Amino acid sequence: MNNFEKVDAFGQLPQARFGHTITYIAKGKAILFGGATGDTGKYSITGDTFSFDMQSKQWKRVEVQGTAPSPRAAHSAVCVDINQIVIYGGATGGGSLASDDLYLLDLRSNDDLGQWTVVPVVGTTPGRRYGHTLTFTKPFLIVFGGNTGQEPVNDCWCVNVEKSPITWVRLECKSEQPLARVYHSASICTNGSANGMVVAFGGRSNDQQALNDAWGLRRHRDGRWDWVKAPYKIDKEQPVGRYQHTTLFVYSMLVVIGGRTGNVGETLTIDVYDTETSEWSKFNSIQRFRHSSWLVDTNIFVYGGFELDSPNIPTDIISKINLNRLLLPSEILTNKLAQYQHAQRNVSPQSLSPQMTPISPDTQQASPLNNSLIQKKPGQTIQNTQKQQKPFAQNQADKSQFKFINQAVVAEEARDSKAPNRKPRVPQSAQENNIAHLFISTLLQPKTFINISENAKFLFQAQHILMLCDQAEAVLKEQPMVLRCKAPIKIFGDIHGQYSDLMRFFDLWGSPFVDGKDSDIEAFDYLFLGDFVDRGNHSLETICLLLALKVRFPESIHLIRGNHEDKWINNGFGFSEECAQRLGEDPNDEDSVFARVNRLFEWLPLAAIVEDKIICLHGGIGSQLNYVAEIENLQRPLEVIHEVTTPEQQLVVDILWSDPTDTDQDFGIQPNIIRDPAGTGNIVKFGPDRVINFLIKNNLSLIIRAHECVMDGFERFAGGQLLTVFSATDYCGRHKNAGAVLILKRNLEIVPKLIYPQNLNAHNWIEDEEALKKRPPTPPRWKNQGQRRSYD
Numbered sequence: 147m148n149n150f151e152k153v154d155a156f157g158q159l160p161q162a163r164f165g166h167t168i169t170y171i172a173k174g175k176a177i178l179f180g181g182a183t184g185d186t187g188k189y190s191i192t193g194d195t196f197s198f199d200m201q202s203k204q205w206k207r208v209e210v211q212g213t214a215p216s217p218r219a220a221h222s223a224v225c226v227d228i229n230q231i232v233i234y235g236g237a238t239g240g241g242s243l244a245s246d247d248l249y250l251l252d253l254r255s256n257d258d259l260g261q262w263t264v265v266p267v268v269g270t271t272p273g274r275r276y277g278h279t280l281t282f283t284k285p286f287l288i289v290f291g292g293n294t295g296q297e298p299v300n301d302c303w304c305v306n307v308e309k310s311p312i313t314w315v316r317l318e319c320k321s322e323q324p325l326a327r328v329y330h331s332a333s334i335c336t337n338g339s340a341n342g343m344v345v346a347f348g349g350r351s352n353d354q355q356a357l358n359d360a361w362g363l364r365r366h367r368d369g370r371w372d373w374v375k376a377p378y379k380i381d382k383e384q385p386v387g388r389y390q391h392t393t394l395f396v397y398s399m400l401v402v403i404g405g406r407t408g409n410v411g412e413t414l415t416i417d418v419y420d421t422e423t424s425e426w427s428k429f430n431s432i433q434r435f436r437h438s439s440w441l442v443d444t445n446i447f448v449y450g451g452f453e454l455d456s457p458n459i460p461t462d463i464i465s466k467i468n469l470n471r472l473l474l475p476s477e478i479l480t481n482k483l484a485q486y487q488h489a490q491r492n493v494s495p496q497s498l499s500p501q502m503t504p505i506s507p508d509t510q511q512a513s514p515l516n517n518s519l520i521q522k523k524p525g526q527t528i529q530n531t532q533k534q535q536k537p538f539a540q541n542q543a544d545k546s547q548f549k550f551i552n553q554a555v556v557a558e559e560a561r562d563s564k565a566p567n568r569k570p571r572v573p574q575s576a577q578e579n580n581i582a583h584l585f586i587s588t589l590l591q592p593k594t595f596i597n598i599s600e601n602a603k604f605l606f607q608a609q610h611i612l613m614l615c616d617q618a619e620a621v622l623k624e625q626p627m628v629l630r631c632k633a634p635i636k637i638f639g640d641i642h643g644q645y646s647d648l649m650r651f652f653d654l655w656g657s658p659f660v661d662g663k664d665s666d667i668e669a670f671d672y673l674f675l676g677d678f679v680d681r682g683n684h685s686l687e688t689i690c691l692l693l694a695l696k697v698r699f700p701e702s703i704h705l706i707r708g709n710h711e712d713k714w715i716n717n718g719f720g721f722s723e724e725c726a727q728r729l730g731e732d733p734n735d736e737d738s739v740f741a742r743v744n745r746l747f748e749w750l751p752l753a754a755i756v757e758d759k760i761i762c763l764h765g766g767i768g769s770q771l772n773y774v775a776e777i778e779n780l781q782r783p784l785e786v787i788h789e790v791t792t793p794e795q796q797l798v799v800d801i802l803w804s805d806p807t808d809t810d811q812d813f814g815i816q817p818n819i820i821r822d823p824a825g826t827g828n829i830v831k832f833g834p835d836r837v838i839n840f841l842i843k844n845n846l847s848l849i850i851r852a853h854e855c856v857m858d859g860f861e862r863f864a865g866g867q868l869l870t871v872f873s874a875t876d877y878c879g880r881h882k883n884a885g886a887v888l889i890l891k892r893n894l895e896i897v898p899k900l901i902y903p904q905n906l907n908a909h910n911w912i913e914d915e916e917a918l919k920k921r922p923p924t925p926p927r928w929k930n931q932g933q934r935r936s937y938d
Contacts, residue, residue, distance in 0.1 A: 148433050149472045153464040155258065157204035160196045161342040162462035165219030168438040169231045171253065175438055177208070179251075181450065182219040182239075186458045191239040193217035195251070195260060198449075198464075199498040200442055208253070212262040218244040218330075222280030224287070226307065229253040232282075233263070235275045243274035243295050246307075248312075249288075259411050272303040279332035281344050285309075288344055288363070293328040298352050300326040302363065304371075317363075321372035324361045325460040329389040330504035331402070335362070337486075338398030338810055340421040340903070343374070345400055347419075349390050351500050355389035356407045358826040360400065360419060381427040385417040388698060392439040394446060396469060397865065398422050398810075399479060399488035403448060403467070404434040408866050413454065418479060418680065422811050427479060427826050429472050429774045432465050436548045444469040444483060481676065485838060485865050502724050545828050585694035587662060589687055592653035597904070598646050600683040604728045604763050611690060615746045618693040621700045626776050629704050635671040637762060637888040639852035639859075639871035640708065643682025643720065647875050647901060648691075651887050655899045656754055658695060658703070670889075674869070675756055675852035676708020676764035676802075679743075680719035681878055686728060689743060707750035708764040708852065709802040712786045716744070748783035752801050756890060766851055767813045767840050768800020769830050777801065790828045799828050805854055806870070807831045833865035841867060859886025870895075876903035 161922040166181025178196040182189040193216060195208040221236025221244060236244040248265040255261070272278075277293025285308040291300055302317040330349025335341055342635050343362040351357055360376035378384060391405025391414075405416065416431040437451025446467040453461055473479040588605055589595070638654070641648055652658075658667035678692055679685035695703040710716050717740075722733040725740040733740035753763040753774070762776065771777070777798060786794040786802065807816055815831035822829040837849060849868040855877040861870045876884040882903055889897040 149430060149468055150851040151466050151468070153466050154463055155198070155201060155279050157202075158196070158207045159205050159462065160207075161192070161722050162196065162450065162460040163192065164436040165221075165237075166192075166438055166450055167221060167223035168198075168234065168449055168457075169223045170230065170440040171225050171229050174199065175229075176447070177223075177251070177253070178234060178438075179223060179231075180218050180221060180236065183460070185460075189692075191217040191219050191237075197253075197258070203801065206258060208258060208260045208261055208335065210251075210260040213249075213264050215247070216261040217245055217251045217428055220276035220574075222289070222414040222661040224280050224282045226282050228286070230289065232280070232560055234272075234280050235278055235292065237276040237754070238647060241295070242850045243276060246271040246274050246925050264391055265312055267305070267314060269313045270316075271314050272301070272316075275299070277328035277330075278325055278919050279330060279346065281332050281334055283334050283344060283365075285341060286365070288332075290344070290346055290363070291324070291327050291330055291333055291349065296546060297324040298328040298350070300324055303373075310421075315579075317371045319363075319372045320370075323373050324359065324375075325357065327351055327357055327389075328852065329393055330357070331393040333395050333400070335395050335398065335400070335421060335862040338422050339361075340376075340398065345393075345395070346390060347400065347402060348385075349403065354408065356389055356405075358385045358387035360385075368402075369439070376421070377424045377426055377787070378426065380416065380609070383417075383428055385419070385426050386414055388414060388682050390435040390451075392437065392448075394441045396441065396444070398484050399482060401446065401469075403431065403439050404447065406435045411454065416467070418473070418476075420479065420482070423478070424861045427473075427476050429450055432467070433459075434465075436460075444520070467785075485834065544546075581610065581617065582694045582697040584610070584615060586659050586698060587692070588693040590657065590659050592649040592654070595649045596646055596653060597764055598649070598684060602684070604686050608729050608731060608739050610665075611686075612742050614690060614693050614697070617697045618768060619749055621696055621748045621783075622705075622746070622751075625700070625751065626778065627751050627753070627780055627782065628774060629706070629751050630758075631671055631704055631756045632756050633671075633757050633890045633894060634669060634892050635890050637675055637755060637850055637871060638672070638674045639886065639891060640677035641674070641678055641682075641688055641722070641871040642677055642710070642874045642877070643685035643688050644685040644874045645682070645684035645691075647885055647906070648688060648874060650742060650901050651873065651885075652897070652911050654901065655887060655889070658699065667699055671704065673704040673724075673756075673762060674706070675850070676750075677705055677706070677710045677852065678705075678712045679721040680716050682720070682874065685721045685724050686739075687715075693746075700790045700852060704754055704760065705750060706764060707747060707802065710749035711744075711750055712802075713741075713747075714786065714788060721918070732827070735753055743848050745783070749787060752780065752784075752798070755846075757894065758845075759894065760850060760890070761844070761846050761848075763849060765802045765853045766800065766803035766804035766806065767832055767836060767849070769795075770797045770800050772840065772843060774846075788828070796828065803829045803853075805831050806837070806868060807833045810834045834867075837864040837868050855883050857883045859889060871898075875901055 161183040162179060163181035163183045164406045167179050171177055176198045182191050184190050192244055193214060195207050195210055197206050215233060216238055218236030218238050219305055221233055223231050223233040225231050233249050238244050248267060250263045250265050252261045261272060264519060272289045275292035275294050279290050281288050285306050287307060289303045300323055303314050305312055305314050324346060324398060327349030330346055332344055332346040335343045335345050342363055345360055345362050345366050346362045349357050362376060363371060364373050365371050386407060388405030388407055389907045392403050394401050402417040405414060414431055415428040415842045418427045432448065433454035434448055434451045437448050439446055444828050448465045450460060460729050468481055473483055551885045637712055644889060656666040658672060659665055674692060678689045692705055698703055716907045717720060721741055725731055725733050729739055731738045734743065751830060755761050776875060786798055790796045790799055803821060805818055812837045818829045820832045841847065852871055853872050854872065855872050856872050859872055873885045873887060877880050884900045884902050887899050889899060
């Protein structure tokens with residue numbers, strides 16, 4: 147079985163070359179720029195640009211306008227946005243180096259017409275160099291190493307493309323740093339413990355030695371950068387030192403292709419480094435150096451360069467490496483590739499950037515690279531789609547997909563209207579209309595209640611809440627246990643009675659109802675993933691507003707049940723006490739607001755499916771949930787039984803209480819010690835393998851859940867196939883976490899919007915240390931807890 151095959155190419159074939167770049171962009175295109183043609187004894191440096199269509203296998207020369215870069219080789223190029231690449235540096239022949247300008251090639255308007263622009267830069271640049279690397283981890287372009295024409299260097303420079311004016315900054319890392327090198331490689335890890343790192347490998351040192359070390363460059367929250375040397379297991383395979391090679395990341399695997407060593411004619415294997423286990427594996431390889439490579443789905447394509455048996459004459463052959471076949475000897479790497487393949491089925495072809503960066507109120511802005519230099523044409527929309535954790539493109543069509551982006555979308559979506567069947571509910575009586583409207587008009591005042599006092603008087607009487615519950619329960623009874631929702635939709639995690647946080651989200655990112663009129667409810671649905679009450683001081687305001695919105699907009703406001711929508715839980719975590727103090731009632735009275743609201747909770751649905759692709763629930767899939775139909779078969783009213791004796795009771799506990807395992811490397815079903823300290827085994831953690839199997843069985847693409855405090859307000863799991871969203875900031879006044887809402891656009895792009903803790907010194911219903919020992923807040927889920935395994 148052959149792991150490699152030649153790709154027959156047609157059209158306007160470029161000359162065979164070496165020292166060029168090929169950059170994979172959207173629309174199934176790879177862009178070739180520059181390089182040297184002819185043999186090593188008599189070569190010519192080129193500055194031509196070609197595109198290669200992955201479907202038709204057609205080469206086509208790209209006609210360019212603007213200020214084009216000079217002909218060059220040994221330069222670097224990287225994709226920064228849909229159909230846009232930048233290049234830097236290189237050699238021009240005769241011992242001369244290319245300028246230190248940064249060039250942007252824009253191919254958005256026409257596949258066959260490119261616009262070159264020199265990016266205006268202020269201040270000191272990295273200077274002229276060749277054999278360096280250029281990577282993009284949004285919003286930073288990073289140049290590392292290379293040769294200045296006099297010697298190899300190990301300096302590292304970055305530029306923030308979202309900050310104007312564009313300015314290069316030399317990174318002064320305090321940590322141990324890589325040796326100076328040239329003709330090395332660098333790529334961005336896109337999953338696992340090294341996710342988001344720039345990983346550099348190999349190269350040629352000052353003393354002409356071929357290096358075999360790998361280094362990760364990371365940026366800390368406080369803005370510091372540092373290098374960390376990748377650990378190798380000394381009792382396992384070691385990589386061969388090489389230079390003039392290429393590397394690509396597939397999932398959490400660094401794949402090293404080709405290159406040469408200090409020994410003439412030495413053959414090399416394809417070496418694969420698993421960043422999770424710190425182990426290298428070796429596989430048969432094609433012999434190529436000074437080539438370029440790119441990844442599409444699970445195939446690596448290699449173009450140009452020199453072959454080992456003809457080291458002086460470049461080739462124009464495109465070779466395809468089938469990773470499914472290549473990695474077959476390694477069961478561990480084959481399984482990782484299977485996870486990657488499943489994730490890729492759900493990723494938009496335009497998803498190019500390895501990082502997912504949320505928008506916060508004070509950081510939302512357009513990229514100077516995209517919007518200052520390239521002027522929009524009339525009627526043209528320029529999108530920045532850099533929000534994806536899955537960077538590798540896939541040629542798919544006619545299939546709903548999702549990706550992460552970093553742009554404001556509320557105004558854009560609001561221009562569109564919903565389908566005709568998504569209108570507000572017509573009230574059955576004037577009284578019903580008055581009650582729902584009264585709650586909404588009184589409570590939905592974001593600027594008034596952003597800083598609501600913890601001792602604020604509740605503005606309604608018990609009889610008003612009871613009437614509202616009757617109306618809301620009637621709506622819930624008419625709807626199924628598993629809701630079917632449409633995009634665009636805003637998805638909220640736990641609110642926990644932190645009403646001011648809800649108001650801040652509405653104030654910053656749009657509200658369903660403003661000043662007595664329907665607002666962005668005409669463009670967006672709203673989905674709340676449970677845990678409306680407990681812990682915070684304003685559970686009454688929170689649940690009453692949400693129920694009133696549900697009555698007013700039954701087909702657009704969606705509420706599903708969390709583990710705190712349960713009388714056995716909220717009797718001890720704040721809601722019962724709040725009802726007693728603020729309403730002056732006895733929560734044990736069957737006619738109390740507390741009792742009535744909890745009876746309504748038993749009619750809440752347990753899940754929602756958006757666009758037949760994304761399942762949303764509060765906790766997770768636990769150990770028992772295998773099919774969506776199992777949720778649909780549950781009967782209401784549903785009381786949660788905590789002393790589980792039947793599979794159905796366990797299923798409910800799984801949906802409301804389970805969590806993902808701590809890292810993507812923790813598989814299967816594991817104990818959930820934090821939530822189940824008695825060790826009953828009813829509350830569990832589920833691994834990424836469970837997530838993947840569940841999605842495959844149900845023909846779904848993604849799980850979105852809440853239930854866990856996450857420090858950034860949202861967090862990925864299982865290679866991005868599960869997302870946790872948490873909307874309450876500074877949970878219980880102890881964790882200083884951000885809160886998030888996920889905006890899912892019509893085209894299934896996901897935009898996280900964040901708010902951060904206010905310095906209000908707010909208190910919660912459970913304050914004293916003894917009570918907290920009995921009912922402690924669940925500790926936050928730390929995004930990088932798994933990173934310590936291999937890179938710290």
